[in-house]
Amino acid sequence: MTRQIAALVVIALKHGVRDRVLHAILAxxxxxxxxxxxxxxxxxxxVLALAVSYSLSVISLLGLLLTAFLALGMLNRDLERRIVHTxxxxxxxxxxxxxxxxxxxxxxxxxALAIIGAFSASAIFMLNLYYPPDxxxxxxxxxxxxxxxxxxxxxxxxxxxxxxxxxxxxFLPLALSIGxxxxxxxxxxxxxxxxxGIGKAQTAPLIRWLANFAYWVLPxxxxxxxxxQAIYSLPLEPRxxxxxxxxxxxxxxxxxxxxxxxxxRREFL
Amino acid sequence: MKRLFLLVASLVLLLGTLYPLTGxxxxxxxxxxLGFYPPPSVIMALSADHYHFxxxxxxxxxxxxxxxxxxxxxxxxxxxxxxxxxxxxxxxPYNMDAYYLTQAVxxxxxxxxxxxxxxxxxxxxxxxxxxxxxxxxxxxxxYFLRDYEKAGYYMARAAALxxxxxxxxxxxxxxxxxxxxxxxxxxxxxxxxxxxxxxxxRQMMITRAEALEAILLLEQAVSAFKERHHxxxxxxxxxxxxxxxxxxxxxxxxGTFYLDQEGRVRTTSKLARAGK
Numbered sequence: 299m300t301r302q303i304a305a306l307v308v309i310a311l312k313h314g315v316r317d318r319v320l321h322a323i324l325a326x327x328x329x330x331x332x333x334x335x336x337x338x339x340x341x342x343x344x345v346l347a348l349a350v351s352y353s354l355s356v357i358s359l360l361g362l363l364l365t366a367f368l369a370l371g372m373l374n375r376d377l378e379r380r381i382v383h384t385x386x387x388x389x390x391x392x393x394x395x396x397x398x399x400x401x402x403x404x405x406x407x408x409x410a411l412a413i414i415g416a417f418s419a420s421a422i423f424m425l426n427l428y429y430p431p432d433x434x435x436x437x438x439x440x441x442x443x444x445x446x447x448x449x450x451x452x453x454x455x456x457x458x459x460x461x462x463x464x465x466x467x468x469f470l471p472l473a474l475s476i477g478x479x480x481x482x483x484x485x486x487x488x489x490x491x492x493x494x495g496i497g498k499a500q501t502a503p504l505i506r507w508l509a510n511f512a513y514w515v516l517p518x519x520x521x522x523x524x525x526x527q528a529i530y531s532l533p534l535e536p537r538x539x540x541x542x543x544x545x546x547x548x549x550x551x552x553x554x555x556x557x558x559x560x561x562x563r564r565e566f567l
Numbered sequence: 568m569k570r571l572f573l574l575v576a577s578l579v580l581l582l583g584t585l586y587p588l589t590g591x592x593x594x595x596x597x598x599x600x601l602g603f604y605p606p607p608s609v610i611m612a613l614s615a616d617h618y619h620f621x622x623x624x625x626x627x628x629x630x631x632x633x634x635x636x637x638x639x640x641x642x643x644x645x646x647x648x649x650x651x652x653x654x655x656x657x658x659x660p661y662n663m664d665a666y667y668l669t670q671a672v673x674x675x676x677x678x679x680x681x682x683x684x685x686x687x688x689x690x691x692x693x694x695x696x697x698x699x700x701x702x703x704x705x706x707x708x709x710y711f712l713r714d715y716e717k718a719g720y721y722m723a724r725a726a727a728l729x730x731x732x733x734x735x736x737x738x739x740x741x742x743x744x745x746x747x748x749x750x751x752x753x754x755x756x757x758x759x760x761x762x763x764x765x766x767x768x769r770q771m772m773i774t775r776a777e778a779l780e781a782i783l784l785l786e787q788a789v790s791a792f793k794e795r796h797h798x799x800x801x802x803x804x805x806x807x808x809x810x811x812x813x814x815x816x817x818x819x820x821x822g823t824f825y826l827d828q829e830g831r832v833r834t835t836s837k838l839a840r841a842g843k
């Protein structure tokens with residue numbers, strides 16, 4: 299099974315590296331990051347903080363575009379071009395095929411984010427020399443912010459693949475994935491509010507139940523968001539980071555298993 | 568040929584309209600440049616993980632808006648500007664630029680002192696390591712509101728966060744003295760002097776403490792006079808003649824102690840060395 303997944307990963311990587319749309323997204327990303335010093339210069343008191351904030355926002359936005367393009371494209375292209383029919387006629391289980399495509403997506407995404415992250419780090423390094431902040435910039439926190447950003451996108455990619463596994467159109471998985479991405483940053487704050495004294499008094503029981511349901515079902519991306527910590531070199535809590543990482547692995551595992559179950563039962567027409 | 572013609576025609580249209588359009592857009596009221604923002608909670612819900620950067624974008628809009636208004640000789644809409652700064656700070660409570668612009672402009676030109684203080688206190692609750700915020704707060708309380716007790720409290724916080732600025736300690740003590748809490752000011756300095764390693768700062772603190780000690784002694788003598796004679800003394804010589812002080816204490820700054828119209832003990836040196 300490992301060799302089969304590895305073969306699928308190599309195919310995905312080769313395909314991805316040659317893809318012009320991917321190159322275009324990366325080129326746009328690099329251009330945006332080269333503009334970091336220009337944008338950061340507008341700050342009055344915190345040039346480096348603005349540079350980090352801008353860089354991480356660009357990486358997050360580009361990452362979302364890359365995820366939508368890669369995760370959707372990987373499976374959807376095979377389905378539309380009926381390549382999956384040929385692949386599934388081989389001695390290869392559908393689950394292995396899906397997992398292979400996901401691992402390929404994950405590695406491509408990692409490569410793309412590493413390139414963009416490296417450019418971002420270069421810009422930040424130069425600005426840190428000229429505009430050192432009062433609280434020294436933490437490369438460790440910046441690296442962790444990028445790592446957890448990667449995990450947010452991995453989960454979004456898994457959601458996209460799970461939705462693509464049963465959807466018959468391209469639009470539905472894309473729209474739902476992006477909707478889930480945005481909603482997942484709000485579920486924690488909404489839940490805290492509805493569970494607070496004021497929230498309980500002002501919200502109907504049904505709304506509170508829905509808020510709780512959304513919090514437990516959707517991924518809690520707020521926990522993965524370390525942008526504030528990276529921008530202002532705020533302290534991190536190791537226990538919270540460990541729990542977040544384990545939560546991410548668990549959530550990803552559930553999504554991939556569900557995706558493989560759906561894909562195994564799908565009728566290819 | 569057709570494509571070339573279309574390209575040239577389009578470029579002429581584009582460049583021909585860009586200049587007048589720029590002029591028209593530049594005549595827009597500054598309020599339009601500032602933008603209209605929904606509540607911070609709505610922005611956060613809709614912006615996923617980009618609210619830190621959006622906070623900066625809103626702040627930059629405020630900077631451009633203020634600059635445009637000043638450039639035109641118009642008074643900015645201070646209420647809207649404060650709302651925008653408030654939104655920026657709520658989106659990212661660690662955004663120092665928002666507090667810096669607020670302090671630089673609003674209490675001075677808009678006389679929005681209390682809203683400024685409210686925003687700065689919100690910022691300090693988050694940026695608890697930043698000595699600029701308590702410094703700003705101390706200044707606002709002292710200069711605009713004459714609330715020397717709060718000014719002293721925040722200056723003491725700034726001093727604790729930035730021990731290299733030795734004058735923060737002595738200024739805190741001065742504020743406490745101005746608030747009528749001379750004993751507290753003296754106790755504050757006495758607590759800090761033994762632990763101060765910079766000799767120059769230590770000497771500044773010792774000098775201030777000696778002056779406050781003298782003032783406290785005189786204040787206690789004035790209180791005793793008032794209790795005994797049921798009236799305020801006319802001057803410090805009367806207190807001395809009443810036998811409530813032995814020798815008139817010496818002001819280490821070289822001044823002379825006196826009683827002001829409100830019966831407060833003051834010094835002609837104003838607690839500063841002449842020429843400094």
